[in-house]
Amino acid sequence: MAGDDGGTAEATLDWYGCATFRLTVGELVVFLDAYIDRFPGAPGPDVRTDDIDRADWIVIGHSHFDHLWGAERIARRTGATIIGSHETIRIMEREGVPDDQLLPVSGGERIRLSADVTVAVYPSLHSSVWTHQFPASDEACLGDLWLTYQERQVRQAERPPATGLAGLSPQMLAHFQLSNQHPRGDGGALLYLFETSQGRLLFQDTSGHWSGILRDLRPDVAILAATGRPTIDGEPIQGSLADFITRQAQLLHPARVILSHHDDFLPGRTIPADIGPIRAALARAAPRTELIELTYTSGYPPFAKS
Numbered sequence: 001m002a003g004d005d006g007g008t009a010e011a012t013l014d015w016y017g018c019a020t021f022r023l024t025v026g027e028l029v030v031f032l033d034a035y036i037d038r039f040p041g042a043p044g045p046d047v048r049t050d051d052i053d054r055a056d057w058i059v060i061g062h063s064h065f066d067h068l069w070g071a072e073r074i075a076r077r078t079g080a081t082i083i084g085s086h087e088t089i090r091i092m093e094r095e096g097v098p099d100d101q102l103l104p105v106s107g108g109e110r111i112r113l114s115a116d117v118t119v120a121v122y123p124s125l126h127s128s129v130w131t132h133q134f135p136a137s138d139e140a141c142l143g144d145l146w147l148t149y150q151e152r153q154v155r156q157a158e159r160p161p162a163t164g165l166a167g168l169s170p171q172m173l174a175h176f177q178l179s180n181q182h183p184r185g186d187g188g189a190l191l192y193l194f195e196t197s198q199g200r201l202l203f204q205d206t207s208g209h210w211s212g213i214l215r216d217l218r219p220d221v222a223i224l225a226a227t228g229r230p231t232i233d234g235e236p237i238q239g240s241l242a243d244f245i246t247r248q249a250q251l252l253h254p255a256r257v258i259l260s261h262h263d264d265f266l267p268g269r270t271i272p273a274d275i276g277p278i279r280a281a282l283a284r285a286a287p288r289t290e291l292i293e294l295t296y297t298s299g300y301p302p303f304a305k306s
Contacts, residue, residue, distance in 0.1 A: 011198050013302045015294040017044035018066050019205035019225060019260040022055075022297075025196055028114045031058040031080070032192070032203045032223070034071035039175045041267050045296040049073050057113055060084035061205030062126060063091060063187030065179040066265060075101050083111065083121070087187025095181065107190060117196050122217070124189040125208030127228035128236035130156035134228065134270060137241040138277035141229050144236050172268065193217055199303035202252065205260060207231070207244060214251040221302040222254040226262040226273045241273065242281040249286035256302065257282065258292045 009026030016022065021032040036052070038044040049070040055078040058071050068088055072095035075082050081101050082092050089104040103111070107123035130152040131144045147155070168176070189208060194201040199220035207224075208231035230237045230244035237244050249257055262273035279291050294300055 010301055011196060011201075011303055012299045013201075013258070013294070014297045014299055015258075015260075016047065017042070017263055017296060018265040019061065020067075021203070021223065021260070023194065023201065025114070025117055025198075028117055029054050029056050030113060030117075030119075030194075031055050031071075031074060033061055033067045033205050034058055034069070034074055035066045035179075035265075036070050037179075039266050040171055042265050043263055043296075044265075047297065050077075052078065054078060055080035057119075058082045059119065059192050059203065060088045060190075061124075061192070061203065062189040063087045063181075063183040063185070065176075065181060065183075067205055068092075068183070069179040069181060072097050083119070083192075085187040085190060087184055091181045091183060105190065106188065113194075117194065120193045120195070122191040122193065122213050123210065124191045124204065124206075124213070125210065125231045125234065126186045126189045127207040127225070128231045129228060130159065131236050132229040133159070135241065136271075136277075137226065137274045140238075140240050140243075141236065142238055145238075146235070169268065172266070175266075191217075193219060196303075201302060202254070203260075207241065207261075209233075209248065209251075211251060214248060217252060219252060219254050221256045221258065222248070222252050223258045223260050224248055226259045226275075226278060240277070242277040245278050246281045246285045249282055249289045254289055256290045256292050258294060258300075258302070 011025045014022040016036050018035050019033045020035050023030045036049045052074050055074050058080050060068050071082055072092055075097045081103055083103045086104045089102045105121045107121050110120045112118050132141050135141055189206050192203040202219035202222040204225050207228050211233055224245055264270050264272040282291050
């Protein structure tokens, strides 16, 4: 069931860790991804998925556990409609979410969420997980170009620690087993552009894009993923994560950038992004774009005038 944004109510954005946010516009509540239950010791708000009792919509960027796991419980409890790739919807159907709460998309759709809020869906790309999984934000990654899909699969299978679950702590193993919904890859990454009476908000939950799509979107605020080795137009970036965020800012021209997926969501396995080089690169190449560092569940007003 979609809420009513009330026309003039201020929008707020709450970050729940990793790439999960809650966008509230008046009475309308939209979750951007749904991975809320933290691995023990991971930073984040003192909130669990089972604490969420209000949601009208859930948009899912891709089908990996650290984005999708939890959406099924939120949807069953609140009646929220899940928007996501056909793979995301397949998994949610298997998890027992009713068909009338599932909306499969692949890019090109525009969906009305309330009287004054719509969201447009665009195809995107996942980060290059078959190369460097967590390089430093200023580390220049080079090479790995023009490989076939099969060659990439071989690279990923050979790259530690992707060679299996051996050596993981019992806590990490339990978390992976509990959250594993057996996706067929990432399911096809998606971008979401929200249009409200106050402004336009872009949501991205993994570091990849098609340049021809990004350059025409023009959001006021862009949530951009800062993790892994990014993918640009089908190939891994020849440069750093900081370079990638800067290139996206130059394509999008947002007034503000908010980072996602940059915290230490799996301590012992993940490496949080160093924001310093990203901030410096933006200041040099996109000085009109302000970098916002959110704290967890802070109720940030993304469209408020500076």
